[in-house]
Amino acid sequence: MYEPMNIERLKQFNLTAGEAELYLFLLENGDSPVSEIAAETNIGRTNIYDYAKSLIEKGLVTDYERSRKIFFKAESPVQLEKQVESRVREAQKLHTEYQELLPILKQMYVRNSDLMQVKYLLGDEGFSKMSNKIYMEGSADKVIFLLKDINLYEPPEPKYRSFIQNRQLYTYIFTNQKQAIAEFKARDAKNLRETRYLDIPMKEDVVLYESTMFVGKFSSRDFKMAMIENCGLANLLTQLLVK
Numbered sequence: 225m226y227e228p229m230n231i232e233r234l235k236q237f238n239l240t241a242g243e244a245e246l247y248l249f250l251l252e253n254g255d256s257p258v259s260e261i262a263a264e265t266n267i268g269r270t271n272i273y274d275y276a277k278s279l280i281e282k283g284l285v286t287d288y289e290r291s292r293k294i295f296f297k298a299e300s301p302v303q304l305e306k307q308v309e310s311r312v313r314e315a316q317k318l319h320t321e322y323q324e325l326l327p328i329l330k331q332m333y334v335r336n337s338d339l340m341q342v343k344y345l346l347g348d349e350g351f352s353k354m355s356n357k358i359y360m361e362g363s364a365d366k367v368i369f370l371l372k373d374i375n376l377y378e379p380p381e382p383k384y385r386s387f388i389q390n391r392q393l394y395t396y397i398f399t400n401q402k403q404a405i406a407e408f409k410a411r412d413a414k415n416l417r418e419t420r421y422l423d424i425p426m427k428e429d430v431v432l433y434e435s436t437m438f439v440g441k442f443s444s445r446d447f448k449m450a451m452i453e454n455c456g457l458a459n460l461l462t463q464l465l466v467k
Contacts, residue, residue: 229431230244231244231245231248232244234247234248237304237307237308237311238282238307238310238311239279239282239307240275240278242267242271242274242275243275243278243279245265245266245267245405246261246265246267246272246275246276246279246285246296247279247284247298249261249264249265249286249418249453250285250296250297250298251298251301251318254297254298255295256294256295256296257293257294257295257296258272258273258293258294258296259293261296267458272296276296279306280283282283282300282303282307282432283299283306284298284299284303284304285297285299286299289292292443293422305460325339331410336416341452341453341454342450342451342452342453343450343451343453344448344449344451345438345447345448345449345450345451346447346448347447348444348447350447350448350449353448353451354431354449354451355380355381356378356440356467357433357436357451358431358433359380359384359387359388359393360384360387360392362433362434363391363434364433364434365391365392365393365394366391366393366394366395366396366462366466367393367394367395367396367431367433368395368396368397368398368430368431368432368433368461368462368466369391369395369396369397369398369429369430369431369442370398370399370422370426370429370430370431370432371397371398371399371426371429371442372399372401372426372429373401373462374397374401374404374405374408374419375401376406376442376443377397377408377442379415379446388416389416390414393416394416394417394418395416395417395418396417396419396420396465396466397417397420398419398421398422398426398465399416399419399420399421399422399426400421400422400423400425400426400455402421405420405421407421422465428440428441429441429442429449430461431449432462432465433458434454434458435453435454435456435458435459436452437451437453437458437461438450438451439451439452
């Protein structure tokens with residue numbers, strides 16, 4: 225007699241307990257009519273037909289008529305592989321749905337929590353995203369750069385000039401490199417810009433714009449910055465640096 229444990233194991237293959245019991249019975253006892261199955265198991269006659277129909281659809285059972293009786297026959301257990309493949313497809317579909325839904329749910333979570341939103345911007349694409357956010361998408365009238373190496377600063381591309389002029393967007397550059405300030409100051413007036421000396425050590429480049437703070441390496445050739453949004457620190461630093 226088949227073990228109840230095998231019924232539970234077969235349920236993992238998208239079979240109900242009744243379907244699993246019927247399939248195991250047929251595997252163990254061979255081709256059987258409904259009357260024999262009902263006598264030897266706890267499955268009622270009506271349920272036998274229902275379970276058998278489902279198993280036939282899954283390729284695990286076939287039926288035929290002999291001497292005016294319907295016999296059911298178990299097919300090879302290899303057919304269970306189809307159930308495995310079906311479950312794998314379902315899992316893959318669920319994983320795809322998860323990947324598409326997760327960013328939306330994360331945005332909803334962060335928007336209604338006290339957590340800061342952090343994104344990482346890298347390379348040319350990252351540099352363009354930061355520039356677009358500052359010069360094209362925003363509405364503030366100032367942007368602040370704190371740079372370890374002021375010589376790596378690159379002015380906005382020509383395509384941003386009209387946006388800068390229309391908004392009168394003023395740029396503040398802070399550096400602790402005294403020797404390089406004079407050259408920048410000579411060009412400040414033409415570029416809606418002011419370069420200032422800041423006597424503090426700088427381990428990272430920082431860009432402050434509205435409530436967003438960019439931290440990392442500001443260089444178009446090797447751009448690596450974390451973009452921290454909804455950052456109260458950005459507002460505080462802006463107020464302290466530019467009064």
